[in-house]
Amino acid sequence: MRRLLVLVSLAACTALTIALALAVLVAAESAVVSELPQQLAASLGRSGVEHPTTAVLLNFRSYDTLLEIGVLVIAGMSGISLASTRSLEDPALRSSDVLLYALQRWFVPLMLLLAAYLLWAGSHRPGGAFQAGAVLAATGVLMRLGGLPMAFIRPGVLLRLGLVLGFAVFLLVAIASALAGEAFLAYPPGMAGGLILAIETVLTLSIGMILLALFVAAPVSAEHEPEEGGGS
């Protein structure tokens, strides 16, 4: 029975793959000309950044990015909601590798520098808040593995503030422009570049913090949530 199920699934997957490949070929053949690339090229000058991908992410389709950061915040807080309340630090998970410690002294400053560079580069070449935040989180992971104390990763108000800071600043800019009488998320003329850089900076911090918190959020809390109608 199980064997049959496996065979059927494999056959279905193969059939779907072939159909998809054909569909890709057909779609590529019958592609319709769209005016989107011209529109994008024409509006890039007013977006405040030179790199088109960053312009799409933080200006043209900034609503997507705002919601995407929301998704990250959800994941982060669901992660820490499952952790114990006292501290997210688990001494058992620290290693005291001499080599790791020696490497760390070189790597941590370099990685911080790299994160800062990626953030700055985002406005005119590949880079940006998420890449910088990911490097920042990787630095934190390395520090944790090496046993450096990280008192700020506690499920206290400071951690929650850190998680939500980038999202909150982004949202504040969005609402401020609406209160000023423009569309939501529209940057005031001339200020787009500066605002985007400011948003990206706080986003980097928050993204780094969320990813790190998700890495660290492991220990199980001793408290229990009884099921509804539990006990019987």
Place this chain on the structure above:
Amino acid sequence: MSPDLLYALAGVGLCGIGLAGFLLLDHLLRRLLAFNLLGSGVFLVLVGLAQHRGGPDPVPQALVLTGIVVAIAATALAIVLIRRYFHLTGRTSLADAGDGQS
């Protein structure tokens, strides 16, 4: 056939492998990896197919970046849930609890 189309077709292949893994693997971490493979396949199709039509297109690149962040958030949440589930029950799959739910 342009290289961009080749990317899209490679993405289709990854989708097939990822889907098969997702359906057939019971181990939660493997299934999560299969999900990531499937996701990478979808992103490749998105970028490759769009690139084929008119050179490098920043819109799908930005979409994929958004998609990656969403996928990372989902993966991270899943790992936290899996770790805690494993810690509480010692199980690595959902199948062996057998409570008769279909």
Place this chain on the structure above:
Amino acid sequence: MAGLLFTPLAWAALSLLLDFRRGRWLSWLGMLIQVLVSLSLWFAVAGGGGFFYALAGWEAPLGIALRVDGLAVSFVLLTAAVATACGVHAGVYLDPGKSWQRYFWPLFWFLWAGLNGVWLGADLFNLYVGLELISLAAVGLVALGGEAAALRAALRYLFAALLGSLAYLLGVALLYGQFGTLSLTGIAGVVGATEPAAALALLLMLAGLALKTALFPLHGWLPPAHGIAKSPVSALLSGLVVKASFYIAARLWLELGDRLGSQLLAQGLGALGAAAVLWGSWRAFRQPYLKQVVAYSSVAQIGYLFLLFPLTYAVAEPVSRLAQQGITLQVISHALAKAAMFLAAGNLILSVRSKRVDALGGVSHFLPFSLFSFGLAGVSLMGMPPTGGFAAKWLLLQASLASGQWWWIAVLLLGGVLAAAYVFRIYRASFLEDSVSDDFYHPPKTLEAIPMILALLALGLGLVAEPVLSVLALPFEVAAGVTAVQP
């Protein structure tokens, strides 16, 4: 207008910084604001017609536009009503002493933001992000507390939701690859009659969304997740969350289905829906646990929604409109009735301290109010007059007759009978006197009042169906929306 999207997001951020009790006051204030804004938007659209709103000041296809029409604002208003009821209930129902409950409010608000985003969304990729926002918030709510059974259900839910989203995104990738735009109206404008690639894309998207909507036989994840979550959360999930993915599927079908769909696909989806009605009702009748009964009832009620596909494909315009109105009423009345049912079930469970159906014996003496709400909601699910459920089924019945697809009538009638069976089973259990226990807990009055209000709304919907439906049929004018409404 866009305050509907940004108030929940702002409230999510703020409530994350507060504990459960303070977050409760903040959230109750936020709910009041949301209800008022939703109402004013509804009246604005009812008076002036629908419009597009360009976010960030960039028009589609470069930017993301919101589509504000009669259907969208009706669902926004429905969400405000149901979410407020669940939120007020949750504020009293949940135990503020537990450290993780503080995360309830931010998750709740993110969920609300995602729902409003989906109702108003007109951009295919933005809808994907909105769906993921909803899914992850919902999974977080199910997993809250972190017991093994809840984690199991949450993981199952998460995997199903993620697979569904990726199938949808793959369809979006194919569509973008061919048409070079993400705006649904833009694609609908250029798509031709025979487009095999786009047809496969539509199929993938519908399959992914059907998985997320828990269409039979892809419903396996729903009963555990909705059964194990706390009652206010179950009410949100069953009442609103599954409707979001269905709403996208319906929008896609109504825009693209006439060219990319086929009679086979339409009838197939309808048949799966019919199977869901019968199988879900039967399983609901057999469940030993109260909330599992309600959860399987959701599987059945979701089945009706998929009758939209056969009843709008290749039929005359007035028939299609009848079917659309019927499905919309079904969505609204099921959201109200099912939320009422889950909240009432939560009260019953709280009162008898057991989640088994056979533990309800004698509860009819102690908690007649909650039991009555449960029954009223059940009457709407059965589709008896004058409820919203009846009005919905009446419209669907007419659409089936007018399009000559008489076989759906049998499903509609049989589904009603089966719904009556599982609701009366609960009633029978609660009137049995052989149970010796008379140790019942009395929940606070607020908890009892809320499901009653929702059940009465579901009941009254049948009486006011006419004006509700008239807003849905409003002309949609494509105007520069930015200037149209500014709250």
